[in-house]
Amino acid sequence: MKVLSALGTYAFPAILIAVPAYAAMRGVKVYETFVRGAEEGFKLAIGTLPYLVAVFAAISCFRGSGALDLFASAVGRALRPLRIPADMVPLLLIRPISGSGALAITGDLLRRHGPDSPMGILASILQGATDTTFYVVTLYFGSVKERRTGHVLASCLIGDACGFLAGYLIWRMMIAR
Amino acid sequence: MLSGCLVAVFTGNVDAMMTSVLDGISAAVELVVGLIGVFCLWVGIEKLAEESGLIDVLAHRADPVFSRLFPGLRGKRKPLGTVAASVLSNVFGLSSSTPLGLKAMSEIKEVFGGRPGGLDSMARLVILNAAGFTIFPSGVIALRAALGSRAPAIIAGPTALAGLLATVGGLLAYGVLSRRAGSGDRR
Numbered sequence: 001m002k003v004l005s006a007l008g009t010y011a012f013p014a015i016l017i018a019v020p021a022y023a024a025m026r027g028v029k030v031y032e033t034f035v036r037g038a039e040e041g042f043k044l045a046i047g048t049l050p051y052l053v054a055v056f057a058a059i060s061c062f063r064g065s066g067a068l069d070l071f072a073s074a075v076g077r078a079l080r081p082l083r084i085p086a087d088m089v090p091l092l093l094i095r096p097i098s099g100s101g102a103l104a105i106t107g108d109l110l111r112r113h114g115p116d117s118p119m120g121i122l123a124s125i126l127q128g129a130t131d132t133t134f135y136v137v138t139l140y141f142g143s144v145k146e147r148r149t150g151h152v153l154a155s156c157l158i159g160d161a162c163g164f165l166a167g168y169l170i171w172r173m174m175i176a177r
Numbered sequence: 178m179l180s181g182c183l184v185a186v187f188t189g190n191v192d193a194m195m196t197s198v199l200d201g202i203s204a205a206v207e208l209v210v211g212l213i214g215v216f217c218l219w220v221g222i223e224k225l226a227e228e229s230g231l232i233d234v235l236a237h238r239a240d241p242v243f244s245r246l247f248p249g250l251r252g253k254r255k256p257l258g259t260v261a262a263s264v265l266s267n268v269f270g271l272s273s274s275t276p277l278g279l280k281a282m283s284e285i286k287e288v289f290g291g292r293p294g295g296l297d298s299m300a301r302l303v304i305l306n307a308a309g310f311t312i313f314p315s316g317v318i319a320l321r322a323a324l325g326s327r328a329p330a331i332i333a334g335p336t337a338l339a340g341l342l343a344t345v346g347g348l349l350a351y352g353v354l355s356r357r358a359g360s361g362d363r364r
Contacts, residue, residue: 041276059201103316138309155351167336
């Protein structure tokens with residue numbers, strides 16, 4: 001575990017030093033080339049704004065109006081046979097929609113139950129099991145101005161469901177021990 | 178959006194809904210402003226890696242695995258290297274994953290133009306990065322540590338496994354859905 005976390009910490013500076021150094025060795029004009037790339041990166045980032053505004057507006061409409069709460073209680077009833085704790089249902093629903101929203105819910109669950117309690121561990125696993133699907137799909141397809149997302153959103157959401165279910169089952173095995 | 182508006186009208190939550198929408202769009206702007214720096218940095222670094230030949234090396238190394246995940250990109254070094262860099266960044270939890278992912282999307286588009294094969298590769302890249310499989314979920318671990326956990330990293334293994342299954346599930350679902358639509362490529 002230590003090795004993995006060190007890898008995460010040191011990979012970032014290592015790449016930042018190694019890539020320009022290697023490029024300089026190969027005779028690439030480092031500064032000019034970097035700036036050209038940075039300009040491209042700037043355009044990529046700015047270009048996603050209209051798509052993000054559209055999707056964020058739709059999602060906050062869904063949340064702010066209370067439609068999400070109605071949906072959450074319906075899903076909660078549907079999931080009852082699986083015996084997934086009711087506290088987790090809002091997290092499951094928010095996780096693919098809003099990264100900051102999910103983080104807030106997870107933080108709240110960890111504070112209420114304690115991070116090392118069974119509920120705290122389950123919330124942590126579910127939080128980490130997947131990324132913010134709507135955000136990723138919007139950003140990636142928006143950046144290439146591609147509106148035909150086809151089956152991608154559905155596939156990602158099915159993937160999220162698989163990840164949640166797997167996380168829940170692993171957690172059951174963990175706490176049974 | 179429609180369902181939200183309907184519910185708001187029925188429950189009389191219109192004010193709350195409007196506040197939430199305005200908050201949502203300013204959050205989108207803040208998010209993009211936050212992305213600009215990271216994007217400039219990483220796409221700049223990627224340009225250096227590209228011109229010095231590092232991306233080609235990566236494309237070559239990654240080819241055996243990635244041309245299986247991305248059948249449309251087999252032997253196409255240009256997008257393959259960036260695609261691999263993005264997916265690997267995601268796996269190692271680096272902030273370069275999104276900028277390189279978007280760079281890879283534009284490279285795929287460039288290589289395929291309007292031809293349909295590109296859409297399939299784009300779809301696969303999005304599914305891989307949306308599942309967010311990470312060997313070390315540093316965000317959750319940091320949150321747990323900040324809230325006083327005695328074993329913040331205990332969830333790392335289970336989380337990685339769940340993330341892996343989310344990825345596999347997403348790709349399988351995509352395979353089934355696009356085949357049922359009569360090869361999703363040709364749409």
